[in-house]
Amino acid sequence: MVRYLVTSALPYANGPIHFGHLVGAYLPADVYARTLRMQGEEVLLVCGTDEHGVAITIGAEREQQPYAEYVAHWRTKIKASFDLFGIEFDVWSGTSISPFHVELSQEFFTRLDERGYLIQREIEQLHCPRCVRFLADRYVEGTCPHCGYEAARGDECPRCAKWLDPLAMLHPRCKVCGSTPTRKQTRHWYLDLPRLRDDKIGAWASGHEWKPNVAKFVANQLAEIEPRPITRDMQWGVPVPAARAGEQQGKVLYVWFDAPIGYISFTREWAKAQGRPQAWKDWWQSPDTRLVHFIGKDNIPFHCIVFPAMLHGVGQQYVLPWQVPATEFYNLEGKKFSTSAGWTIPPEEFAAQFDVESGRFYLLASMPETADSDFRWDEFQRTHNSLLADVIGNLATRVLRFQDKHYAGRIPALEPSYEAELDRVLLTECGSFADPAAHVREFRFRRAAEQLIENARVANVFVDRLAPWALQKTNPAKAASVLATCCEWLAYLAQWMAPFMPAKAQSLWSMLGLEGLVAGQGWPTLPVPGRYRRQLSGRKLGPVSALFPKLDDASIAAAIDRLKQATRS
């Protein structure tokens, strides 16, 4: 049986996440997993923080915190943001605490080395004597040798936009402490990507059916692939296995190497917690698995080439990715999200002011699927008010309040002689409806969101055409049948909504007087005349309230104001 092993890019435990992260790799993964689960698929959604690397050591030192404490703080904080937005992982961990991570990462290193996929190179790097560490390009500042610009970055000159070799930079200084770095020889292991490409991964990657926005990247990367260093001179990380290190002491695996292995370590952690320690193999080493990586486009080379090369290189029948639905970038009001500059929307702040379910819907409806896109406050308000509140929310209240008033809060009886006519009108004459899940399976979340609204409109047209308020005076039995039919549709709507807005879907489900969890009902097949009703007549409605209270202009203006304030300070 097919299994869906779904991963969301491991967030780096070095700061808070914002909407750009949510919409890129986490929300779509959550919706995808929820949808497939309702359809009866076996799904595992894996995530956790990426906690190694030099940026984290610098961050922790700045905060004067031990590394472990620093990453634990962000691990918890980031998880809290996901919880607020109803993003539910089956396992959540971190690369510095996951019990299998060190062992597994070292095993990858050892096996790749044994199988001839690692090479060693001697290189010269800048080393800061005061910080006592080698400086990554981005931590070097100096004068550009091309144009003389004095605050050039180690990797690129912002003025003349030329590539820089930090070793060639004039007057280099450590970006952290300002000291003048020295040149130092060091020896590192490199992953022999050209060889892995020629062995198998190249053919696999170029033959694989990627999403269109992924395919070009992959083709390009394959052509210019080079060996990549996978070790670093530092303490914070997974130590290079002692048996392999030889005289090269004090090195750890480079963070990009161990991070994706986290997907596997975390799965093992999950398996153990299930009491079936070997179960992780069913997911990672079974040909029945469909491995889906949700990532932002910056991660494409890793997930489409480098990590597959590693998985293949160890020769243990690991599955390779089935789909990598990479998103483009999400901006805020036309500019890049920037936590440090205050150009951001902290998830907690949003959740305190607005409806997170409505936020989920808007994010998905504006997701950068094929091109970069924007979070815009006025669009959020419009989506909330004219789609969610007016089309879905108002549909529920117009139908349910009518029944509260005239049918004592019960769903009235369906008169069998009207069933065929009402089915025909609802299902063939009130507009088109379709299964949102079909779009979700194709990673078309925007379209799925549109479809959800489209499906709700059908019932609004139905109500207008049949006008039960008028029928009530002339043909009460038919009026009752119309309302009963509307309730049937609302139940469908609740199910269709469930992956996008789980809590709202549940509220609607309860208003209809239905028991249990809507997410536990399975996914409905599309309504077909004569065979779609669950016979809700007679059921006592739950308390009816507005699903989506309108958002007024003032609260949106206030949010925009906060954004501007934060930028100024």
Place this chain on the structure above:
RNA sequence: GGCGGUGUAGCUCAGUGGUUAGAGCGGCGGCUUCAUAAGCCGCAUGUCGGGGGUUCAAGUCCCUCCACCGCUACCA
């Protein structure tokens, strides 16, 4: 510089080479009163960024130019 993306109605966008290019929002007009001043129906607006080419046929394929954006890997 290299690579990639985007450019379609006032706004946000959809559009497997094939009828008069579509949707939502916004605008205007009408209907309705069950409902969250909600709903429904109808109307309007396009040099499909410019130019060239291939084709019986181009928003769609090719070339070129323009504009905006992103990436450019020992950051993760």
